Amino acid sequence: MKSLLLLSILVISCNAYAEPFKTADVLAGKALVDKNCVSCHAQSFGGDGSSIYTREYRKIKTSKGLVAQVRNCNTMIGLKWFEDEELNAASYLNKTYYKFTE
Numbered sequence: 013m014k015s016l017l018l019l020s021i022l023v024i025s026c027n028a029y030a031e032p033f034k035t036a037d038v039l040a041g042k043a044l045v046d047k048n049c050v051s052c053h054a055q056s057f058g059g060d061g062s063s064i065y066t067r068e069y070r071k072i073k074t075s076k077g078l079v080a081q082v083r084n085c086n087t088m089i090g091l092k093w094f095e096d097e098e099l100n101a102a103s104y105l106n107k108t109y110y111k112f113t114e
């Protein structure tokens with residue numbers, strides 16, 4: 013019984029480790045990014061613009077850096093997103109492209 017408890021604690025903490033944006037809403041983030049962010053990236057990088065996230069020399073190396081960049085682009089274009097919207101967008105980008113685990 014005790015080992016079962018230990019095991020479940022381990023599983024729960026590993027889960028937290030595997031997803032840096034645990035409480036974010038990925039679908040809401042996708043809607044925000046599709047609406048506000050993709051067209052400009054597509055103009056500069058071609059296709060659907062997603063190669064900006066997957067290019068070999070991409071700038072973003074950590075989940076914190078990802079949030080910071082989402083904030084920069086958000087401020088640059090004057091969207092005035094709330095912090096939870098920034099986190100939703102970062103979470104979507106992370107799940108789909110960056111796949112940072114912490």
Ligand code: HEC
Nearest residue numbers: 048049052053056064065070071072081082085086089101
């Ligand atoms: C007016 C054009 C424009 C808009 C709108 C825009 N971006 Fe960007 N974004 C850029 C450019 C240009 C870069 C590349 C900067 C560089 O390479 O130094 C970039 C880079 C990024 C990166 C980093 C890519 C990498 O190298 O890993 C992320 C993440 C990003 N943008 C997210 C967003 C989000 C989220 C939005 C919507 C809020 C957004 N961008 C809106 C122009 C834009």
